[in-house]
Amino acid sequence: MMTLATQMIRVLIFEDNEDFAESFRDMLDDAPDMELVGTFNNAKNALKQVQLFQPDIVLMDIDMPVVNGLEGLRQLREAGIEVGIVMQTVFDDNERVFQAICDGATGYILKKTPPEKILDFIREAINGGAPMTPTIARQVLKLFSLPFQHKKDLLTLTSREQDVLTLLVRGFSYKMISSELTISIETVRSHIKHIYEKLHVNSKSEAVAKALQNKIV
Amino acid sequence: MMTLATQMIRVLIFEDNEDFAESFRDMLDDAPDMELVGTFNNAKNALKQVQLFQPDIVLMDIDMPVVNGLEGLRQLREAGIEVGIVMQTVFDDNERVFQAICDGATGYILKKTPPEKILDFIREAINGGAPMTPTIARQVLKLFSLPFQHKKDLLTLTSREQDVLTLLVRGFSYKMISSELTISIETVRSHIKHIYEKLHVNSKSEAVAKALQNKIV
DNA sequence: ATAATTATCACCCTTTTGTGTGATACATAA
DNA sequence: TTATGTATCACACAAAAGGGTGATAATTAT
Numbered sequence: 001m002m003t004l005a006t007q008m009i010r011v012l013i014f015e016d017n018e019d020f021a022e023s024f025r026d027m028l029d030d031a032p033d034m035e036l037v038g039t040f041n042n043a044k045n046a047l048k049q050v051q052l053f054q055p056d057i058v059l060m061d062i063d064m065p066v067v068n069g070l071e072g073l074r075q076l077r078e079a080g081i082e083v084g085i086v087m088q089t090v091f092d093d094n095e096r097v098f099q100a101i102c103d104g105a106t107g108y109i110l111k112k113t114p115p116e117k118i119l120d121f122i123r124e125a126i127n128g129g130a131p132m133t134p135t136i137a138r139q140v141l142k143l144f145s146l147p148f149q150h151k152k153d154l155l156t157l158t159s160r161e162q163d164v165l166t167l168l169v170r171g172f173s174y175k176m177i178s179s180e181l182t183i184s185i186e187t188v189r190s191h192i193k194h195i196y197e198k199l200h201v202n203s204k205s206e207a208v209a210k211a212l213q214n215k216i217v
Numbered sequence: 218m219m220t221l222a223t224q225m226i227r228v229l230i231f232e233d234n235e236d237f238a239e240s241f242r243d244m245l246d247d248a249p250d251m252e253l254v255g256t257f258n259n260a261k262n263a264l265k266q267v268q269l270f271q272p273d274i275v276l277m278d279i280d281m282p283v284v285n286g287l288e289g290l291r292q293l294r295e296a297g298i299e300v301g302i303v304m305q306t307v308f309d310d311n312e313r314v315f316q317a318i319c320d321g322a323t324g325y326i327l328k329k330t331p332p333e334k335i336l337d338f339i340r341e342a343i344n345g346g347a348p349m350t351p352t353i354a355r356q357v358l359k360l361f362s363l364p365f366q367h368k369k370d371l372l373t374l375t376s377r378e379q380d381v382l383t384l385l386v387r388g389f390s391y392k393m394i395s396s397e398l399t400i401s402i403e404t405v406r407s408h409i410k411h412i413y414e415k416l417h418v419n420s421k422s423e424a425v426a427k428a429l430q431n432k433i434v
Numbered sequence: 435a436t437a438a439t440t441a442t443c444a445c446c447c448t449t450t451t452g453t454g455t456g457a458t459a460c461a462t463a464a
Numbered sequence: 465t466t467a468t469g470t471a472t473c474a475c476a477c478a479a480a481a482g483g484g485t486g487a488t489a490a491t492t493a494t
Contacts, residue, residue, distance in 0.1 A: 066396055067396075067397070158439085158440060158441085159440095160440075160441065160442095161440095168422060169422075169426050170426070171418065171420060171422055171423030171426060173420070173479095173480070173481090174480070174481070175479095175480085179282075179283060180283075180284065182283075183441085183442070183443085184442070184443050184444085185443095186442080186443045186444055186445090187441070187442050187443060189443095189481085189482085189483095190441080190442075190443075191441080191442095192481090192482090193482080193483075193484095194440095196482085196483095201388060202482070202483090203388060203390070203421070203450090203481080203482080204420070204421065204422040204480095204481075204482095205385060205386075205388055205421040205422045205424075205425045206388030207422075208422045208425045208426050208429075209386050209387070209388060209425050209429065212425075212426065212429040212430065213429065375469085375470060375471085376470095377470075377471065377472095378470095390449095390450070390451090391450070391451075392449095392450085400471085400472070400473085401472070401473050401474085402473095403472080403473045403474055403475085404471070404472050404473060406451085406452085406453090406473095407471080407472075407473075408471080408472095409451090409452085410452080410453075410454095411470095413452085413453095419452070419453090420451080420452075420480090421450095421451075421452095
């Protein structure tokens with residue numbers, strides 16, 4: 001009976017925690033300009049579901065079993081889906097923010113954000129904004145304080161770290177690297193830890209992939 | 218006092234075992250058309266030494282500490298050095314033969330080869346031949362039984378194995394892959410074992426490097 | 435001259451990998 | 465119809481990798 005239904009903001013939610021999901025439902029019920037078009041407890045078929053429900057905004061929890069929100073985000077962006085995707089998590093650690101931003105998240109909010117604020121954030125996102133909590137904003141600024149901070153990271157490897165990375169790409173084990181460079185294996189471990197931090201990865205294979213894909217080596 | 222020194226075949230040897238090195242010296246002393254220009258116990262500075270001594274042929278032991286013969290071979294070829302390089306080892310395992318051949322070894326002989334045969338092999342190599350012991354020859358034939366057996370290997374990955382490899386390149390752990398493909402982690406391990414065999418590697422990082430460098434993924 | 439970076443090494447403890455050795459079921463090729 | 469290849473799962477064990485915390489000396493930057 002209401003023609004304004006056509007102007008309603010369609011929201012799709014990916015959230016495994018039933019309590020949160022429930023509170024989102026209540027929250028959206030109270031918002032006259034929004035409607036919840038679906039809720040899923042993981043991002044397994046995110047692409048399919050987004051294509052089916054055609055939401056205007058997606059609220060994506062990061063911490064979900066099976067397929068987490070970052071994966072879901074990646075899936076959608078890789079498929080060329082341009083819907084607004086607001087990530088949310090209880091943690092505000094650097095790594096996920098970094099990942100989410102790189103993968104094209106529209107916004108990034110913490111779960112402790114009060115409901116009314118979340119509604120505002122959704123409207124912001126719809127209007128072309130990039131909603132995020134102040135904590136997150138600070139981190140993002142740091143990430144983008146310099147143009148191409150991302151690439152910069154890749155290039156700020158010290159020469160010794162580059163040596164190590166080169167050997168990693170050649171498939172050397174820690175032990176082999178230590179003998180190749182005639183340094184202790186502990187030193188190798190130390191360099192590799194630093195490399196991981198700078199490349200934002202946490203395994204040899206990821207480091208190798210990133211090194212090759214970004215032609216660092 | 219002999220002008221034929223200019224026609225002497227200059228041989229450079231990389232060999233860590235002093236006994237073998239000694240017997241090579243004796244062997245070359247007895248050969249009227251060859252001279253030993255240097256011996257080193259590992260391939261650490263192979264490139265430098267080859268450039269310095271300008272040998273006609275290099276005898277490269279595979280099993281050496283610090284920097285082994287395969288690494289030495291790679292170094293030289295990567296630097297564009299086209300000198301004949303005859304690899305030798307006590308073992309005739311597939312993997313090294315495969316590696317050595319791929320990296321441009323001129324020949325591949327076993328250490329149990331009698332000295333006079335080795336001299337013949339060196340002359341063969343100088344004359345454009347590819348000296349190798351029969352055992353090795355058989356393996357090489359197998360490796361090249363089909364044109365581009367190498368590439369073929371890369372392409373004979375089953376579709377499931379390709380799935381797994383793709384995820385490896387994305388930095389997934391076994392656990393993540395198993396959940397992504399909804400199969401047991403044991404199955405993941407099984408697929409990965411097969412992938413390693415086919416790609417001739419034995420770690421995730423090597424598999425990732427090979428996959429990316431050969432654009433399999 | 436004081437702070438930050440770099441390169442080096444150490445210890446602890448958990449998780450992940452790598453590898454060997456099988457087994458089962460199904461489909462396909464010889 | 466008997467091999468062969470594929471996909472699945474299991475167990476056990478050793479080696480490797482990852483992460484935290486922290487130390488020292490030399491260099492470089494501010």
